[in-house]
Amino acid sequence: MARLYDHHTPMSNRRSPWLTLVSLLVYAFLYAPIAVLMVYAFNSSRTNIVFEGLVNQGPCGPFYWFCRLSNNHEVLSAAGNTLTIALTSTIASTIIGTMAALALQRYHFPAKTFSEVSLYIPIVIPEIVMGIGILVLFSALFRWLNGALSLEGDRRLALGLGTVIVSHIAFSIPFVTLVVRARLHGFDKAVEEAAMDLGANEWITFWRVTLPMIAPGVLSGAMLAFTLSLDDFVITFFTNGPGSTTLPIYIYGLLRRIITPEVNALSTVWILIVLIALLVTQWLQNAEDPFRAVRILARAFSPLFQWLRPGR
C-alpha cells in the first residue's frame, strides 16, 4: 500500500507542457537583457552599438573594459558612496524599524494610530513625491540655516552624503518595521514572561530571549533595507549633491553621454557582486545561529569596503 502511495502522482504536481513553456519564456525574458548586457561588456567597439568582436587590448585582454573601470576614480568613489550610504542607512533603519515594530506590536501608547498610518505613507505614495518633498525641505532648511548662522564658502550646508543617508533611512524604516512585525506576530509572549519570572530583567530578556527569536526577521529587514538603498535611484537623485554621487546616479549620467562598454563592465561587476552576496546570505540564513550571518558578512565586506573608500 505504501509503495502504491509513493507512485501515486497527486494532481497538484501534474502540469501542462504549455505552462512550462510559457514559464520558460518568461524566465528567458527576465534573463535575456542581463545576458546581453554582460556579452557587450566584452565588445571591441568603443561606441558599443554593434558587437564587433571580442575586445583584446592591453594587458587585460578580453577584460579590457573591466581594467579601465578599476582605474576610473569616479566609479570607485561612486561605489564607495553607494556602500557607505547603504551600510549606514541599513544599520540605522534596522535599529529604528525594529524598535518601532516592538512598540507597535507590544505596547499601547497615545500616537499609535498616527504612527501606523505614517508608516504606510512611503509605501502608498510615489517615490518621486517623497523625493521632491525632501528636496524642498532641505533646500528651505539649508537656506534658512546658512542665513541664520551666516555660514560662508565651504562651511555652507548643502546636499551631500548626509542628506542621502537620512533620506534612505526614512524610506527603509517602514519596510523593516513591516518585516519585523510579521515575525513578532507569530511569537509567543509567554517565553518572555517566563524569562522575567525566572528573574531576568527587561534588558536581559530582550537581549537573551526576544532578539534571538526575532533575529531572522531583523536580518530579513536589514537585507531588504540594504537592497532598497543599493537600488534606489529616485530619492538619491533629488537628495544628492556634489561628491555624493552613487553608482545608479553615475550610470544614469553616463547614459546621457556616450555609452562605452565600460558601463556594461560596471553593470556586470555589480550583478556578480549582488549575486554572490545573495548566495552568501541565502546560505547563512539556513545556518543555525542567525548572528553568524551578520558577523561573517561584516568580516567579508570590511576589506572590500576599505579598498573602495574614495580617499584611497
Added chain:
Amino acid sequence: MNILKRLRDKNSRRGLWLISPTLLWMIGLLIIPLILVVITSLGQRDPDGNVIYTFSVNNYLRLIGYSFNAPCGDTPPPCFDDLYITILWRSLVLAFQTTVLVILVGYPLAYYVARAPARWRNLLLFLILIPLWTNFVIRVYAWIMILRSQGVINNLLEAVWPVILPVYTVLYNLILSPLSAFLPLHLSAPGAFQPLEMLYTPGAVLVGMLYEFLPFMILPMYTSLEKIEPALYEAAADLGASAARTFWRVTLPLSAPGIVAGTILVFIPVMGTFIVSDILGGRQVILVGNLIQRQFLDARDPTFGSAASIILMVMTLIVTIFYTRRFGFGEEIASA
C-alpha cells in the same frame, strides 16, 4: 486628562520611547516635506526662479488646461491647452496597461512556481528575485542595447531575413496585399531588410515597465497561490469540474489577494517613475514623473512641479483607496 493618565502609564511610556525615532523620521522627512510641497504648489515663481509664497491655485489651473500667458495654437490666452492633461492621462493609461500586462505575463509563472515540487520552489523563486536585485537603472539600460535600430533584435532579424523574406513575400502577395484594400494595414512591400524603429516609442516604454515591475507582481501572486491547499484542486476535480472551471472558480478567486497586493506594488511606482520613459522613451513619451523632474531641474519652476506631484499623489491615492476598500490591504505586501 485621559492622555496624561496614559502617558504616566509605564507601558505607554515605553511604547512612545521605542516609536520616537520613527516618529521623528516620519514627521521630519515625510509629513513636513509633504506639507511644504503643498505650500510650494500654491506659490508662484518669480523671473529669477525663486519661489514667492502666495496662495494661488494658478498652478493647478495650468495643469488642468488653463493657459494664462502662452497662446494655444491660434487662440490668444487665456485659453484651453490640453498639454498637461494629456501627460496626466498618458501616465494613468500607461500605469493601467503595465499593471494588466504584468498580471498576464506574471500569473503563469507565479502559478508554475507555486505548483512546482517543494524542493525546486526556492530555486525558481530565487531566479525571479535575481533580476530584481540588479540595479533598476542597469535594467533599463539593457533594453537600449536590445531595442535600438542596430540592437540585438534588429541584428537577429537581419540575420534570419533571408529565411523570413520568401515566407513574407508569399504572405504579402496572397493575403496581406489584398487585405490592405479593406483594412488600414501599414505594411511595407517585401524587399531588403529595414531595421525596426523600436527605441523611443511608447511600446519601448511599456516593455521597459513590464520588465522592471514583473517581479513585484509575481512575488505576491506566488505567496497567495502557494497558500492554496492542493486538496482543493483535487476536490474540484473529484466533483467533476474541468480544469478551466477549477481555475475560474477556485484558483483565481483564492489568488485575488496576491493580485491586489501586486497591483498596489506595481501601479504606484509606475505612475511616478521617470527613468524608464526618460531612457527608453526619449522626448517622445513624457509622463508626469518626467514633468515633475524637469520642473525641478531644467525648467526651474518648483511651484508647478509641486502642483504636479500633488496631483500625482492624489491620483494614486484615489486608485489605492478604491482598491483597498474593495479588496482589502493584503498581508502579501509584507511577505513580498
